[in-house]
Amino acid sequence: MSAVASQKVAFRERTTRALRxxxxxxxxxxxxxxxxxxxxEAMAAxxxxxxxxxxxxxxxxxxxxxxxxxxxxxxxxxxxxxxxxHWARTAEEACQxxxxxxxxxxxxxxTKGKSMVSEEMHLNSVLEAAGLKVVETDLGxxxxxxxxxxxxxxIAPAVHKTREQITELFHExxxxxxxxxxxxxxxxxxxxxxxxxxxxxVTADVGITGANFLVAETGANVIVTNEGNGDLTSxxxxxxxxxxxxxxxxxxxxxxxxxxxxxxxxxxxxxxxAYTSLYSGPRQDTDSEGPEAYHVVLLDNGRSTMLxxxxxxxxxxIRCGACLNHxxxxxxxxxxxxxxxxxxxxxxxxxxxxxGFDDSVDLPNACTLNGRCKxxxxxxIPLSDLLxxxxxxxxxxxxxxxxxxxxxxxxxxxxxxxxxxxGLMALPLWLMHWRGHRRGALEHIPFAGGxxxxxxxxxxxxxxxxxxxxxxKGKS
Amino acid sequence: MNSDKxxxxxxxxxxxxxxxxxxxxxxxxAAVALLEQAGCTVRVPRNQTCCGQPALNSGDSASTxxxxxxxxxxxxxxxxxxxxxxxxxxxxxHKYPELFRNDALWAGRARALAAKTWELTSFLVEVMELQxxxxxxxxxxxxxxxxxxxxxxxxxxxxxxxxxSVVGLELKEMNENNVCCxxxxxxxxxxxxxxxxxxxDKCANVGHSGVDTLLGGDLGCLxxxxxxxxxxxxxxxxxxxxxxxxxxxxGPAIGEGESDL
Amino acid sequence: MTEARTQILAxxxxxxxxGEPRTPLRMNELKARIESSTPKAQPHFEDELLNRFCxxxxxxxGTYERVAAQDLEGGVLRHIGAHxxxxxxxxxxxxxxxxxxxxxxxxxxxxxxxxxxxxAVSEAFAAIxxxxxxxxxxxxxxxxxxxxxxxxxxxxxxxxRIVRHQEDVWTLLRNREDAAARVVNLxxxxxxxxxxxxxxxxxAHGPRRLHLLIVELA
Numbered sequence: 001m002s003a004v005a006s007q008k009v010a011f012r013e014r015t016t017r018a019l020r021x022x023x024x025x026x027x028x029x030x031x032x033x034x035x036x037x038x039x040x041e042a043m044a045a046x047x048x049x050x051x052x053x054x055x056x057x058x059x060x061x062x063x064x065x066x067x068x069x070x071x072x073x074x075x076x077x078x079x080x081x082x083x084x085x086h087w088a089r090t091a092e093e094a095c096q097x098x099x100x101x102x103x104x105x106x107x108x109x110x111t112k113g114k115s116m117v118s119e120e121m122h123l124n125s126v127l128e129a130a131g132l133k134v135v136e137t138d139l140g141x142x143x144x145x146x147x148x149x150x151x152x153x154x155i156a157p158a159v160h161k162t163r164e165q166i167t168e169l170f171h172e173x174x175x176x177x178x179x180x181x182x183x184x185x186x187x188x189x190x191x192x193x194x195x196x197x198x199x200x201x202v203t204a205d206v207g208i209t210g211a212n213f214l215v216a217e218t219g220a221n222v223i224v225t226n227e228g229n230g231d232l233t234s235x236x237x238x239x240x241x242x243x244x245x246x247x248x249x250x251x252x253x254x255x256x257x258x259x260x261x262x263x264x265x266x267x268x269x270x271x272x273x274a275y276t277s278l279y280s281g282p283r284q285d286t287d288s289e290g291p292e293a294y295h296v297v298l299l300d301n302g303r304s305t306m307l308x309x310x311x312x313x314x315x316x317x318i319r320c321g322a323c324l325n326h327x328x329x330x331x332x333x334x335x336x337x338x339x340x341x342x343x344x345x346x347x348x349x350x351x352x353x354x355x356g357f358d359d360s361v362d363l364p365n366a367c368t369l370n371g372r373c374k375x376x377x378x379x380x381i382p383l384s385d386l387l388x389x390x391x392x393x394x395x396x397x398x399x400x401x402x403x404x405x406x407x408x409x410x411x412x413x414x415x416x417x418x419x420x421x422x423g424l425m426a427l428p429l430w431l432m433h434w435r436g437h438r439r440g441a442l443e444h445i446p447f448a449g450g451x452x453x454x455x456x457x458x459x460x461x462x463x464x465x466x467x468x469x470x471x472x473k474g475k476s
Numbered sequence: 477m478n479s480d481k482x483x484x485x486x487x488x489x490x491x492x493x494x495x496x497x498x499x500x501x502x503x504x505x506a507a508v509a510l511l512e513q514a515g516c517t518v519r520v521p522r523n524q525t526c527c528g529q530p531a532l533n534s535g536d537s538a539s540t541x542x543x544x545x546x547x548x549x550x551x552x553x554x555x556x557x558x559x560x561x562x563x564x565x566x567x568x569x570h571k572y573p574e575l576f577r578n579d580a581l582w583a584g585r586a587r588a589l590a591a592k593t594w595e596l597t598s599f600l601v602e603v604m605e606l607q608x609x610x611x612x613x614x615x616x617x618x619x620x621x622x623x624x625x626x627x628x629x630x631x632x633x634x635x636x637x638x639x640x641s642v643v644g645l646e647l648k649e650m651n652e653n654n655v656c657c658x659x660x661x662x663x664x665x666x667x668x669x670x671x672x673x674x675x676x677d678k679c680a681n682v683g684h685s686g687v688d689t690l691l692g693g694d695l696g697c698l699x700x701x702x703x704x705x706x707x708x709x710x711x712x713x714x715x716x717x718x719x720x721x722x723x724x725x726x727g728p729a730i731g732e733g734e735s736d737l
Numbered sequence: 738m739t740e741a742r743t744q745i746l747a748x749x750x751x752x753x754x755x756g757e758p759r760t761p762l763r764m765n766e767l768k769a770r771i772e773s774s775t776p777k778a779q780p781h782f783e784d785e786l787l788n789r790f791c792x793x794x795x796x797x798x799g800t801y802e803r804v805a806a807q808d809l810e811g812g813v814l815r816h817i818g819a820h821x822x823x824x825x826x827x828x829x830x831x832x833x834x835x836x837x838x839x840x841x842x843x844x845x846x847x848x849x850x851x852x853x854x855x856x857a858v859s860e861a862f863a864a865i866x867x868x869x870x871x872x873x874x875x876x877x878x879x880x881x882x883x884x885x886x887x888x889x890x891x892x893x894x895x896x897x898r899i900v901r902h903q904e905d906v907w908t909l910l911r912n913r914e915d916a917a918a919r920v921v922n923l924x925x926x927x928x929x930x931x932x933x934x935x936x937x938x939x940x941a942h943g944p945r946r947l948h949l950l951i952v953e954l955a
Contacts, residue, residue, distance in 0.1 A: 235881040275943070276870075286877045412536065415543055458706075
């Protein structure tokens with residue numbers, strides 16, 4: 001109970017802080033609408049978009065219903081290609097596997113492409129504790145790493161940072177590397193990061209990337225990026241490690257095409273991201289370059305349990321970020337307020353499932369159930385329905401505050417007794433009407449400060465419709 | 477449904493919705509007037525309070541089920557059930573059948589209720605094939621599309637189609653008309669900071685559109701937006717779409733007082 | 738390790754089938770689905786392939802020139818001349834590229850790119866009209882580093898290798914005589930990022946410019 005209560009306070013504190021953070025609000029304000037408009041344009045240009053979404057959903061459902069089989073087929077292919085597959089039940093196991101591979105390779109410098117699963121594992125801190133230098137290479141991730149933060153958006157990690165903040169971060173960290181000018185223009189900032197990271201790319205011993213998909217047909221991991229950092233991370237170091245959730249496997253390359261058609265359109269409104277790459281193993285005899293070793297770490301971390309319950313559809317998620325981009329709550333508070341790796345609607349569904357119900361009570365409730373997330377999801381995950389499902393589950397587990405549960409129950413008891421309900425409502429309605437009818441609205445209502453601190457409350461008419469109707473018409 | 481029957485006299489039960497019942501009864505009268513205009517016989521059963529959303533959204537399925545059973549029984553005899561709210565209709569049409577999924581007896585009853593329950597404007601347009609209303613409103617209006625109505629029930633054109641026949645009314649769309657206003661029932665009280673931020677954004681969009689009136693199909697959203705507009709001192713009037721369509725706009729708008737007139 | 742594998746697979750099976758193991762028959766069904774895989778839900782368009790490809794490539798900030806096979810060096814020189822780049826070319830391989838007799842106006846390298854590489858010239862395995870994408874496969878003389886390290890990436894495209902949909906590339910790959918390529922890069926426009934203020938900047942980590950030399954053989 002106390003842990004729950006403290007989490008609740010923490011969430012409220014985080015949201016309050018976020019709403020007052022002028023930098024965050026400025027950055028989120030700039031981002032707002034851009035993703036939405038671009039997605040709309042991309043949809044308009046593909047008349048088959050909805051049909052493709054259905055096909056994407058069906059592919060994912062088929063995989064999930066046969067997940068063990070496809071994982072085994074995928075594993076076989078990776079081994080045939082000369083790679084190694086590691087299975088991890090928990091984030092800790094996965095971190096240990098990666099750390100061991102790095103140690104065995106005598107690695108000192110590790111480059112990373114963007115991987116939400118590695119964020120879920122908190123891999124960077126584990127590797128750093130093992131004495132490795134870990135460098136994030138996606139520009140957004142790099143910015144966030146310099147700031148000592150975590151990504152606030154699954155595809156736009158630094159969406160919460162203003163250009164001015166990035167200028168200061170670069171100045172602080174790059175001065176010692178000889179970049180003493182304070183650069184302020186976007187192009188110059190991008191160039192400076194490019195120039196700083198170049199050297200790291202070519203000297204890294206191990207490259208770690210995520211995977212957008214794992215293709216059972218060929219054993220390839222697929223990464224989709226716009227910067228090219230993921231490809232440099234995959235192809236230049238001696239060792240390539242892929243971290244991926246077990247739900248990422250798909251059957252064939254044809255299935256990949258369907259999913260790619262909805263992924264970039266939903267994420268950034270692009271038809272294709274600049275780089276879609278398939279990497280299927282270590283350097284072969286015929287290759288002139290490429291990593292000597294190729295490892296895939298498959299992470300479960302609660303996913304196999306999700307398969308069995310009513311939340312299976314959440315495993316369809318392809319991490320496009322459309323639900324974040326369309327969520328008005330996310331847009332108001334940003335990603336960090338959610339308190340864990342995944343934010344927005346998909347995060348509010350996933351966090352309790354992967355990280356425990358007890359510590360994430362607020363997430364499913366801090367939502368108006370407006371359904372925009374569900375409407376835009378490329379694989380048709382009923383996100384808002386799953387959030388409601390979480391609330392039912394919280395109630396069953398008695399995780400929500402006792403007093404609130406009691407109030408709702410008492411209200412419902414009265415609401416199932418219409419005559420009593422109508423009788424009980426009469427006096428407060430009349431009182432509120434009497435108090436506010438001249439002005440039309442109340443500026444303060446006892447116990448409803450949450451509403452009236454920032455809004456007036458329109459005055460009730462004084463007598464309910466049912467009472468007026470039945471006194472006019474007689475009983476029906 | 478049987479179209480001959482519709483043309484002669486269609487019997488409907490009015491589900492008033494708790495908010496309209498308690499706070500703005502005029503919406504109920506407007507709904508009745510419109511339904512009668514369209515040729516319906518309207519029954520308003522006394523045994524009704526709320527659809528149960530506050531309980532459902534709080535995760536209390538047992539309480540929701542109790543309320544849902546009452547609603548199902550109350551309207552068992554009606555040919556159609558009409559409510560002037562997208563979110564209540566969504567609850568009845570989509571959430572009730574889900575709640576009773578594992579209850580053989582009640583599942584059928586819930587589905588039967590769902591099949592005959594309609595949101596007011598979509599019923600008028602799609603079932604009663606009402607083309608126009610007899611009403612006048614002198615103003616430039618924007619329409620806020622409430623979330624459940626828009627996304628779960630597909631209500632977008634229906635109210636606009638009817639509003640187009642209101643003499644003197646000009647409809648002007650605002651930016652982000654399909655974005656949530658931050659009401660969300662108990663959400664607005666549990667998370668007032670976030671809700672306030674969302675409703676402020678909504679009010680800014682209303683302001684930028686330059687309209688003098690905001691309309692919508694769900695009183696919850698309208699109370700929220702009107703309450704915030706009023707707090708900000710914005711001179712925008714707020715009405716439920718049914719009030720405008722029924723020509724009931726002589727009195728105070730939502731959040732207006734007698735002193736404002 | 739194997740313990741984790743066994744347990745994860747057992748968890749999945751208990752979630753899906755109540756714990757029953759996969760029968761060989763069901764595994765064969767899954768294999769058959771992969772082997773008989775066909776395209777699903779493809780977008781329909783009737784545009785002529787070369788035009789569509791060029792249009793889509795330009796839409797993603799790419800540039801191109803249609804050249805004769807004999808004029809490939811000319812095409813390369815015109816591009817690097819326009820951008821005042823030193824003519825030190827890291828060369829890939831392919832039927833068209835292999836046939837070029839490079840003059841002494843350029844220096845050519847047949848090795849992996851490094852962090853100072855300015856220009857690489859590759860030949861596309863195929864190209865996709867649907868999205869304006871070029872497809873590059875890794876191999877003995879086609880290093881992946883050429884696609885990502887240079888400032889300028891010049892790709893030779895045989896117009897006969899432009900296919901309609903992405904899935905057509907998979908068919909070409911499946912039917913390829915050489916061993917399967919370890920790396921397949923689908924490249925759609927130059928490198929870019931939107932990570933600062935969600936505004937697109939080109940040349941994030943990969944090539945700043947993607948220039949195509951499209952060859953139409955008779």
